[in-house]
Amino acid sequence: MIDHTNNMNNPYDSPPVSPRYTALGPNSPTLSSAQQIHLQPPTTPFGEIKLIGAGPGDPDLLTMAAYKAITTWADIVLADKLVSKEILALVKCPLFVANKDKGCQASGQQELFERATQALKEGKKVVRLKQGDPFIFGRGGEEFLFFRRLGYETTIVPGLSSSIAGPLLAQIPLTHRGIASQFLVCTGTGKLDTIPDMPTYVAHRTTVFLMALHRLEDLVQDLLRAGYPLNLPVAIVERASAKDQRCIRATVETVVETLKEAKYRPPGILIVGWACDALAQNPEQLGGLTAASSTMMDSQE
Amino acid sequence: MVRSAIDPIRPGASLILAWQIKHKHVVIIGGGFVAAGRLVNVLEADAKVTVICPDNEELSETVRQHLQDHPQTTRLVPREFQDTDLTTPFGEHTLTKVSSASSIFTLEDYPATTATTTAAATATPISSNSSVSSAQGSPALSAASTTTTLESTLSLDDPLEDAISGPAVDMVLSAIDDIPLSTHIYNLCKRLRIPVNIADVPPQCDFYFCSTHRDKSLQVAVSTSGKGPKLANLVRRHIADHLPDRVGDAIEQVGILRAKLRKMAPGPEVGPKRMGWMSRVCEQWRMEDLATLEERTMQIVLSGFKDNVVFSYEQVQAKIAEAESTAAESEKIESKVTVAEDLAADHTIAQDTLAQKTARLVLVGAGPGDPELLTLKAARLLEEADLVVADRLIPMEVIDLAKGEVRIAPKKRTVLTVEQKSSIDDQDSLSTATTSDDIQEQLNKWCLQGLREGKTVVRLKQGDPFIFGRGAEEILFFREHGFDAEVVPGISSVLSAPLSANVPLTHRGSSSQVVITTGQVKGGRLSDNFPVYDDQKTVVVLMGVGKAKEISEMMQTDLSWPANVPAVIIENAHCANERAMDATLSTLAQVVEEQNVVPPSVFVIGWAGSVLRQA
Numbered sequence: 001m002i003d004h005t006n007n008m009n010n011p012y013d014s015p016p017v018s019p020r021y022t023a024l025g026p027n028s029p030t031l032s033s034a035q036q037i038h039l040q041p042p043t044t045p046f047g048e049i050k051l052i053g054a055g056p057g058d059p060d061l062l063t064m065a066a067y068k069a070i071t072t073w074a075d076i077v078l079a080d081k082l083v084s085k086e087i088l089a090l091v092k093c094p095l096f097v098a099n100k101d102k103g104c105q106a107s108g109q110q111e112l113f114e115r116a117t118q119a120l121k122e123g124k125k126v127v128r129l130k131q132g133d134p135f136i137f138g139r140g141g142e143e144f145l146f147f148r149r150l151g152y153e154t155t156i157v158p159g160l161s162s163s164i165a166g167p168l169l170a171q172i173p174l175t176h177r178g179i180a181s182q183f184l185v186c187t188g189t190g191k192l193d194t195i196p197d198m199p200t201y202v203a204h205r206t207t208v209f210l211m212a213l214h215r216l217e218d219l220v221q222d223l224l225r226a227g228y229p230l231n232l233p234v235a236i237v238e239r240a241s242a243k244d245q246r247c248i249r250a251t252v253e254t255v256v257e258t259l260k261e262a263k264y265r266p267p268g269i270l271i272v273g274w275a276c277d278a279l280a281q282n283p284e285q286l287g288g289l290t291a292a293s294s295t296m297m298d299s300q301e
Numbered sequence: 302m303v304r305s306a307i308d309p310i311r312p313g314a315s316l317i318l319a320w321q322i323k324h325k326h327v328v329i330i331g332g333g334f335v336a337a338g339r340l341v342n343v344l345e346a347d348a349k350v351t352v353i354c355p356d357n358e359e360l361s362e363t364v365r366q367h368l369q370d371h372p373q374t375t376r377l378v379p380r381e382f383q384d385t386d387l388t389t390p391f392g393e394h395t396l397t398k399v400s401s402a403s404s405i406f407t408l409e410d411y412p413a414t415t416a417t418t419t420a421a422a423t424a425t426p427i428s429s430n431s432s433v434s435s436a437q438g439s440p441a442l443s444a445a446s447t448t449t450t451l452e453s454t455l456s457l458d459d460p461l462e463d464a465i466s467g468p469a470v471d472m473v474l475s476a477i478d479d480i481p482l483s484t485h486i487y488n489l490c491k492r493l494r495i496p497v498n499i500a501d502v503p504p505q506c507d508f509y510f511c512s513t514h515r516d517k518s519l520q521v522a523v524s525t526s527g528k529g530p531k532l533a534n535l536v537r538r539h540i541a542d543h544l545p546d547r548v549g550d551a552i553e554q555v556g557i558l559r560a561k562l563r564k565m566a567p568g569p570e571v572g573p574k575r576m577g578w579m580s581r582v583c584e585q586w587r588m589e590d591l592a593t594l595e596e597r598t599m600q601i602v603l604s605g606f607k608d609n610v611v612f613s614y615e616q617v618q619a620k621i622a623e624a625e626s627t628a629a630e631s632e633k634i635e636s637k638v639t640v641a642e643d644l645a646a647d648h649t650i651a652q653d654t655l656a657q658k659t660a661r662l663v664l665v666g667a668g669p670g671d672p673e674l675l676t677l678k679a680a681r682l683l684e685e686a687d688l689v690v691a692d693r694l695i696p697m698e699v700i701d702l703a704k705g706e707v708r709i710a711p712k713k714r715t716v717l718t719v720e721q722k723s724s725i726d727d728q729d730s731l732s733t734a735t736t737s738d739d740i741q742e743q744l745n746k747w748c749l750q751g752l753r754e755g756k757t758v759v760r761l762k763q764g765d766p767f768i769f770g771r772g773a774e775e776i777l778f779f780r781e782h783g784f785d786a787e788v789v790p791g792i793s794s795v796l797s798a799p800l801s802a803n804v805p806l807t808h809r810g811s812s813s814q815v816v817i818t819t820g821q822v823k824g825g826r827l828s829d830n831f832p833v834y835d836d837q838k839t840v841v842v843l844m845g846v847g848k849a850k851e852i853s854e855m856m857q858t859d860l861s862w863p864a865n866v867p868a869v870i871i872e873n874a875h876c877a878n879e880r881a882m883d884a885t886l887s888t889l890a891q892v893v894e895e896q897n898v899v900p901p902s903v904f905v906i907g908w909a910g911s912v913l914r915q916a
Contacts, residue, residue: 048362055676061790064680065673072369123358133796136815141805141912148913158674158797164765165790173773182818182830183768185807197835199814204830278773 047120049152050074051140053133053159056166057084058241065157066129075124078112082131082267084242109139113146120152128154133161137187137210161185163208166240166269170247171279172206180206180275188212188219188270201227206273213268217256223272228252233276238268249276315509315526322472323347326391330354330382330486331476335500337363339474342510344371348472349391353378382482387489390469473497503527514541516549517697518556550592550697555583558599565603574609581611590614593712597621618711625746659755662748662784664772666765666791667691669801669875672698674792682789687756690747692763693740694901696876700761708747710740741771745778752784760786765793769819769843795841798874799905802881803913812839812909820845820852820904827851834861839907846900850890856906862886867910872902883914 050069055061062070070077070091077091080098088095096115098108112128119126134140134156144154163185167174174183183206184199199207201223212219213236224230230253238246246265250258252272327343329336332354343350344367352368354360357379360368368375378386378394386394473490475483475497487505490497499505511522512533521544523537545551559579566575582602583591593614594602601617612620665682668674675683680702683689689703693710700707744760751758766772766788776786795817799806806815816832820842827848832838834856845852856862864887872880884892886906892898 058678060678060681061676063668063674063676063792065671067677068673073366133800135800135805135807136796137807139809141808141811141909144803144805144913156800156803158669158792158800160676160790160792161796164768164793164796168765168767168788168790171776171788173767175767175769176773177771181828182816184814184816184832186814197814197837199816199832202830202832205816275773279776 047075047122047124047126047152048155049116049120049126049128049147050155050157051128051130051134051143052157053138053161054079054083054087054129054131055160056132056162056169056241057087057239059084059086059090061160061165061241062087062090063157063159066159069127069157070129073125074127076115076119077127077129078116078119079129080131081108083129084131087129113143116147117150120147120150130159132163133159136161136163136185162237162240162267162269163210166237167206167208167235167271169240169245170235170237170271172235172237172247172271172276173278174206174208174271174275176275176278179278180204180273182206183208183273185210188215198222198226201229203274206271206275209270209272212270213259213264213266216259216270219270220252220256223252228272232272233274235271235276236264236268237271238265240269249280313526315524317511317522317524319520320346324349325471326351326469327472327474328353328386328470329474329476330386331500332360332364333476334361334363335476336474337361337367339476339498339500339510340364340367340375342513343472343474344374345515347374349374351376351378351386351389351391351394353380353382353386355379355381382486384489386470387473387486387493387495388469468493468495470495474500476500512537514538514544516544516552518552519544519549545588547589547592551588553697554591554594554599555579558582558594558602561599561603562606566606578606578609578611585611586614589712593709595708596706625743628746659757660752660784661757662752662760662779662786663758663789664760664762664766664775664786665789666770666793667695667699667761667763668792669764669794669797670696670699671875672696672702674797674875675699675702676789676791678789679791682759683761685757686759688747688751689759689761690744690751691761695761695763703759705756708744710744741774745775748775748779749782749784752779752782762791764795765791768793768795768817794874794901795843795903798871798903799841799869801874801879802869802871802905804869804871804905804910805912806839806841806905806909808909808912811837811912812907813837815839815841817841817843819843820848827855831856831860834863836908839905839909842904842906844900845904846893846898846902849893849898849904852904853886853889856886862906866906866908867914868892869905869910869914870896870898870902871905872898874901874903881914883910 050073052066052069053063054066055063059067067090070087072092074091074093076093077095078098079088079091079095083097088097096112098112116126116128128134128143130138130140132138134143135158140156144156147154164174173180175181181204182202185208186199188209189211209219230251232252234250234252234255236248236250236255236259238244238248244265246262248258248262255270322343323346325348327348328351329339329343330353332352336352336354340350340352341363352360352364352375354364354377360377368377376392376394470493473486473495475486477483477500480502483499483502483505487497487499487502496507497505498508498510503509506527509524509527511524512530513523514521514537521537521540523533523540525533525536562575562579598617598621601620602612605612663682663686665679666676667679668676672680683699683702684704686703687705689700689705689707691700691707691709693712695709700709748758748760760766760775762770762772764770766775767790772788776788779786796806805812807813814835814837816838818830818840819828821828821844831852832840840856842852853868857864864885866886868884868886868889870880870882870884870889870892872878872882880896880898882892882896882898889904889906
């Protein structure tokens with residue numbers, strides 16, 4: 001079935017004509033016996049899989065490719081729990097959302113793999129939808145390898161990673177001339193809840209921590225040990241791109257207290273570096289809250 | 302050019318024409334990848350296409366996708382070929398098995414009798430609802446149908462022109478490997494006088510498909526008269542590789558310039574002057590300069606026509622600079638006043654107040670280039686904007702989504718990026734310096750102008766506006782002028798280029814941190830912010846092509862990176878000419894040199910490079 005793909009690059013040549021058409025139908029008088037072999041239904045239908053980044057949550061921030069894939073292309077969509085409800089509402093075909101609550105991560109992933117494998121064996125077009133970008137702390141590489149072992153090459157569609165879109169939506173430039181010439185993205189949680197290696201302090205770098213806010217107190221200690229100054233600006237962007245997005249600004253010194261007062265609502269990212277204040281408009285903003293909207297909804301819980 | 306002798310006739314060639322198949326009806330039989338190639342060819346020429354393929358399962362993904370994407374101009378007839386397919390107009394195929402006596406088609410019948418179309422006609426296009434309705438709406442519109450009344454024609458929402466157009470089918474492309482059926486189709490077409498191409502059977506082709514290269518309006522076709530398609534392909538690639546940069550854009554802009562000239566000097570009496578002047582413009586301007594023509598520069602160029610003068614590119618740029626410095630002068634005075642005195646500032650803002658009510662500025666990330674990777678929001682804003690001010694390297698496919706005015710950044714006359722300085726050795730260009738700062742200033746000015754007119758302005762930036770895009774600087778600039786910008790994130794190539802080359806920037810066990818850095822800082826110096834070796838760290842380097850050797854040496858000697866760490870080089874990510882090359886840290890510079898790597902490229906250095914890439 002897939003032996004034509006090698007030639008797909010070159011549709012303008014006149015290579016051998018596709019044998020696909022040999023499925024003219026059993027009544028076709030023109031089939032030779034050799035061609036009739038092709039009429040046997042293939043024993044294993046060959047599905048297709050796309051691994052797609054859904055972006056930070058706002059359906060408007062889906063890529064065109066992602067939108068088309070989930071609305072018209074897919075036969076089944078397998079999504080992570082963190083993909084927003086608004087995006088999941090666009091899905092027209094059967095949808096399965098993995099349960100990856102704490103303690104269930106492994107089994108949730110396992111079930112997802114099983115469903116995907118089943119659908120692929122049935123020849124279906126599978127969309128594996130992940131929040132953000134599939135290759136930025138999304139375990140996308142592992143899934144890619146899993147499906148490759150089954151004989152499927154996954155098409156990967158990048159999505160807006162909240163590590164980049166989150167700061168932007170809070171008007172924080174990760175790079176800014178004279179302030180930051182590089183940025184680093186890492187997690188605040190290592191494998192099996194261990195503490196990850198803390199990157200050393202570099203003045204011209206903005207650091208974005210994902211999955212860090214539940215252990216913020218420890219993380220601040222790590223920061224200080226790694227040489228981050230007390231007065232270094234930090235920002236927390238909660239629920240980036242959602243209607244109730246909020247940005248909390250503080251410094252390394254004050255962030256724990258500020259977050260306590262603000263009552264953290266996951267998910268959120270932590271941004272550390274001088275660029276946090278590059279666009280800050282006024283002093284009040286530097287030590288407090290900037291809510292994108294006054295309506296605080298719990299829609300994303 | 303004067304020829305002294307008449308060239309002799311050299312028989313045996315094909316007649317190469319540019320077939321205007323727009324809005325005409327093409328029937329493709331087959332759904333495999335040959336059919337896919339044909340479908341692309343005719344859709345790009347704006348034809349209406351019926352694809353006949355018996356089984357949905359047999360459709361190639363390309364065909365399926367195009368059918369989905371073009372519900373107005375494509376129809377799928379999911380059944381075997383029937384003779385009546387060659388007499389059925391676009392959108393009027395019946396899905397049900399034809400059973401009535403009138404359906405039995407004989408060659409002798411044509412063209413006196415009609416194709417079978419019944420009121421119950423139900424074509425089933427693959428996806429769109431709109432195509433269902435239009436297919437059902439015109440069951441009686443068969444051109445060959447003698448029973449169709451004028452009333453019924455008029456009562457339908459299909460345009461009348463469809464009903465009075467010529468034959469039902471204008472071209473037939475068979476892409477199946479069933480030789481008897483192909484021959485049958487060929488014979489039918491001959492009888493019906495429909496031009497036909499039977500794939501892979503040259504004797505049964507009225508025409509062959511050329512190997513083509515397309516860059517907007519420019520199409521280069523290579524024919525070997527059916528003798529060597531593969532060779533045609535190689536020749537085509539060779540030609541394409543040797544075309545000047547942006548020739549497609551140049552042709553587009555010259556097309557616009559010609560139209561403007563014709564409008565300005567329409568008379569037939571000035572025809573020769575017009576032609577002569579246009580030729581001189583085309584000859585005297587370099588291709589890449591022609592490509593930069595836009596509304597304002599065209600006006601300046603056209604102003605020379607009266608005196609039959611062709612201004613050079615440099616002259617035009619000088620005139621613009623002159624006009625702008627005058628404008629800038631007055632602006633400077635303005636801003637001095639605003640700094641000096643609050644009252645004056647209030648005044649300036651008061652002037653803008655009216656415009657501000659409707660003015661809207663949005664910084665939009667265009668992503669890495671592929672229009673499919675635009676966000677829905679970006680695509681919508683492009684459509685809504687009154688004015689789009691775009692970075693220079695954004696592909697036309699993206700810019701074409703804009704419905705309002707579009708202004709594209711002028712080309713840098715010295716260096717585009719620090720990186721290009723090292724790859725281009727062009728001393729001449731230094732004489733007419735346009736730095737990135739100049740360009741930035743120009744773009745800001747265009748935006749400001751639009752805003753003051755109360756327009757919705759989209760500032761379209763490559764990738765993500767805040768990732769090495771100077772977006773934040775622009776926000777500060779416009780804020781100073783009283784306008785708050787919204788920002789829409791885009792997919793940054795720093796993340797998507799590795800993804801495109803199957804390099805996961807994070808991967809359990811291989812990479813838990815990603816550092817994204819420029820290879821050079823201001824002034825072309827090597828950035829000294831590279832991280833110390835960590836086997837869980839991946840480094841993405843932008844603008845590193847000219848500094849590959851230094852980066853590799855510094856990371857190995859000063860920062861303890863092992864020589865054998867994978868280094869993946871991705872050039873022109875997400876573009877048609879994307880290349881991904883594997884090296885190690887120690888061979889990085891060598892591969893860059895041997896493979897002649899050019900910007901824009903990124904390096905991905907770290908063990909994540911070997912996770913998914915297969916040797």
